[in-house]
Amino acid sequence: MRSHEDALDAVAGCLAEAQRVLFITGAGISADSGLPTYRGIGGLYHERLTEDGLSIEQALSGQMMAARPALTWKYLAEIEASCRGARPNVAHDIIAALERERGGVWVLTQNVDGFHRLAGSRNLIEIHGNLHRLRCTECPHARSLPDFEGMQIPPACPVCGGVMRPDVVLFGEALPTGAVQRLEALVMHGLDLVVSIGTTSVFPYIAGPVVHAWRMGVPTVEINPGDTEVSAIVTHRLRMRAAEALPELWRRMRPCEPAEG
The missing domain is CATH 3.40.50.1220 (TPP-binding domain)
Incomplete structure (x- = not known):
């Protein structure tokens, strides 16, 4: 050998x-x-539901972002905060x-x-995709941020007022x-x-x-x-x-x- x-x-x-x-x-x-290493978010939610009674795959799905963006953003912001400064x-x-x-x-x-x-x-x-690159769900506006500190959740597009989302592939997309x-x-x-x-x-x-x-x-x-x-x-x-x-x-x-x- x-x-x-x-x-x-x-x-x-x-x-x-x-x-x-x-x-x-x-x-x-x-x-x-x-x-952390669990699907890019470490063991934050490994083998347990979120406090909203959903799996992390449900909370971070494209379907949930469309229906309840504030809920998806809640967990995106939590994940980003746990990695901030790295x-x-x-x-x-x-x-x-x-x-x-x-x-x-x-x-x-x-x-x-x-x-x-x-x-x-x-x-x-x-x-x-990239978690720090945001794009509007309603218009072509996009921007990059170093972190989410102090950001309104969910963030609104400064151009059209639509919901911004990270330019990442959510579950089911x-x-x-x-x-x-x-x-x-x-x-x-x-x-x-x-x-x-x-x-x-x-x-x-x-x-x-x-x-x-x-x-x-x-x-x-x-x-x-x-x-x-x-x-x-x-x-x-x-x-x-x-x-x-x-x-x-x-x-x-x-x-x-x-x-x-």
Whole structure:
């Protein structure tokens, strides 16, 4: 059986050689920033109903946003407050640095925290949207906010007075067409390496690029402490947290660089 050190060396070698890389990230990459991990909102409501007697999936559904926006916003604001003040961590930073080195590095993320964008990633597909980007449900007005502190709930559009909502995919809603098309075009154009980080890969569109790469003979990597839907097919597995693995890989890709003092 290959040692942990050998696996790190092998993955670092793949990263050093690949020009077109897709990083697929889930809640696990933001866990080291202090964010909870249950469907992007941690265990806030895990295995219990909200105080309104609803599951969190019901409260945060597109249907509920349309019918009772104040209720959906109540829980959106609670979730945002629990994550306020968190920042991108070293794993986000290293992925952004790799993109600056070679333009063919892309990120597909399920996370709505915006950390990849804050870290500097620009080749970014936020497949579930961004919690801090708001759009009006009645007119084209949109805006971005650093946090929800002091915000009226539900917020009203300053242009038409309609209800604003986060530009995220709520339960029961379809994925954004533009994001899906960008992902499909990226995969069809060809990749040298696919790296899955901190996601259980239960959604077909998250596991899909890994499965496609496996079928095409393209190397794949999984960075996750636990077992996932793609663990059995990836080329290399690192049972590590993202903030542990990425700095170690970065160091091995640059063995001649002096250590920072």
